[in-house]
Amino acid sequence: MHAIKARNVVKVYDDPSGRVKALDGVSFEVDKGEIFGLLGPNGAGKSTLINMITGLISSTSGNIKIFGKDVATDWYSVKEMTGTCFGFARFIYFMTGRENLRFFGYLYDMSDHEIDKRIDELAQTLRLSEIDSRAGTYSSGMTQKLSLMKGLLHNPKLLLVDELTVGLDVDAAMNVRNVFRQVQRDEGTTVLLTTHYMQEANDLCNRIALISKGKLYALDTPKKLKRLARDYDVIEITLKQAKKAEAIVRRQKGVLDVFVGKDRLVAKVSSSEKSLQPVIGGLLKKGFMFTNLKVRKPMLEEVFLSLTGQSLGGEWHEF
């Protein structure tokens, strides 16, 4: 039995501007005990999908099963097995972090003793010492941690995480990712997370589904996904006025495509051996000065781009 089995899931909304297809026949399976990533840019349909797995949104057609239970017909059982952490989550302003979690603990049928024990454990792991302060006074990072504590409170079989590391500082994000690894390793928890951080998906997930415009484009391990794009090289240049440099690079021998970010330019080339010199020479000739140069094999960002024709957000997300 799979932890999640989604079959041909379609979601259509009636919008004043017409019918909007948020998800278009998405099918996938998540194995028990794996960390599974949904990688895609904002608006790709990741959050819609996670909201459908939680049952907050029903599907127009298709079905989703969690450990064999249909979300549409057995919502209560699905919710019992699932812990959910939303990025940018909010909590009851006037109640402390502990009181907010106590509310959820009761909903998950835990006793006061179990709740307090688990809260203290998680607060220590996630380094949230302000657990007895009002949730309304928390910074966004502290709220994200509280959200993760809420998701893990009842030791769920499945942890759903929606963009939780957005807005966290490097150290806190690393700590949160370690928690995902720890619950996977120690408790066998299945984790499904949505992210538009390529590196996060690459480092953390056993398998990744690439999603864009409501469609699932590819699903595999990060290593195998990267192989999809192994027939070319990438030249990454850090320079001022990257936009102006694009046309020059695009004209050079062996350049297949060019992607421009803020002060950065990425050229997809058939062979770095053949194209490096013309690209660099072309830029220097026109007076461009660059501060960094990297030649590498394609990363998930480029795989995503080549499969979907869309970037993960118009900028490289690294940490």
Add this chain to the structure above:
Amino acid sequence: MSGTNFNTVKAFAYRLIANFWKQKMYIFAEVLFWPLMFLVAFGLLIKTFSADPTVINYILAASITWRITTVFQQSVNMGFLLDYWNETMRQTWVAPFHLKEYVIGNSMLGLLSGSVTFLVSLVVAWLAFGFSYQPLWLFVLTIVIMAVWGCVIGVLILATTVRVGEGATRLAWVITDIIVLLSGVFYPITMLPVPIQFVSHFLPSTFLFQMLRVHSFSPVLMAGSAVMVVAYLVLGMALLRYSVNHAKKVGRLVRFY
């Protein structure tokens, strides 16, 4: 109660009570200030125009009953409003609970604050106006049924809010007052225009206040009112279930946050 998890009921009761306990002004305003202000205002008004103790006692009893109904109605709606105000709707609705547990749990705030309001109102009415409604048991029974009716109104507002969207949250503050007008709490419904009288006959509160006004128990009216309350409760829960399913279909639970 079969199929009801009391820990879940406790969760919703705990959240409302823990939240509002920290807002002393809210407690003061809703549990003491407004109920007592209405009680004193109506007491002074009726004493000015009538010396008949039967009339004075009825107006005071009606005023207390009306406030208790409002307290219970608002209590049922408060859980939803709390999620709406704090943008925690998604957080709550991804946790496991049944709708009946949600309604019962949220109405516990009403039970607590309604009990305090009732006792304080009784004491103030007695001290300030010599309140002594007879038969007392009829008054208490009416209060109990009206408290449940308040919860039912809350469920109907909840179903409407989930179905229609945030604009309907305002109903939580006005609907009981409209029902008071329609139920002829301070006047016989014969004073209302005929089409509105027709509507009044569909409200259990109309018959309960009719009995309370004449200080006389009618088994038929009491049983009829109770049956109507139960029927509205069943209808309200069915509507709420339908509204939640509709909200899931259009994604409204997510848009509420």
